[in-house]
Amino acid sequence: MRMFRRIFGSLLLLPVLALAAPAAKPSLHIEQAYSYATPAPGITAVGFLTVVNEGAADRLVAVESAAAGRVEIHEMSMDGGMMRMRAVTDGLAVPATGRLALEPGGYHLMLIAPKQALTVGDAVPLTLVFARGGRLETRLQVRSRDAD
Template identity: 45%
Template structure:
């Protein structure tokens, strides 16, 4: 029994770490990732969780060498049609709260992507916060095609 438990523990310790987190001030950026997209797609999106253990802050901007532009976006219901729009003024991060950037919701939109990353690739993304400042995170590209962008994007 003891040998079995030790073997299981050794197996778990040999697994690659799946989560990757980054901190800047009271903010923790958890598991920034993107999904593999078709090679011809001029856009991609980045998702993550941002936890705030301090006072209110705001994600103001993002940038990456992976795209000509990065914008903070959200999905909105426009008379029954789901559309993506840039978030005016950034993404609010409430004191003591957590904000999730996820498919179908808030996200970092990468525009004019010259070459799509493939599953397993990683690329840097710099995030600019109003109070906490800047942090560069590593975005992991995961398998699984992103949903087709709704009309009107």
């Protein structure tokens, strides 16, 4: 009976500890997360999204997806009239009470070696890793490129 009470007592403590933990990433959320359909597995897909930050400055340091071999953050820029893109390896700043937009013509995600073709209507799971905010799960809604 004494053992039972001890176990039961520790179970009751759990919700209290959860509440006492430091505020976990309440200030970041994701909007406008989408990708475009691809014709076959293995073909690199693009990803766009906007990080909305209602808290202190943060940094998007990595992106992962179980649906792809790896995910890179890229920057698109004009170079002598040519569109070029390069991998961003040191992450992207997320301004305090501001937004980080990954959108056509600018920053974007590259989903390299997707395990399946991306079909319109699919939702591709994605994990964003922030320096302060930790891991944030989202999904890219797959659109038709023709519809945009």
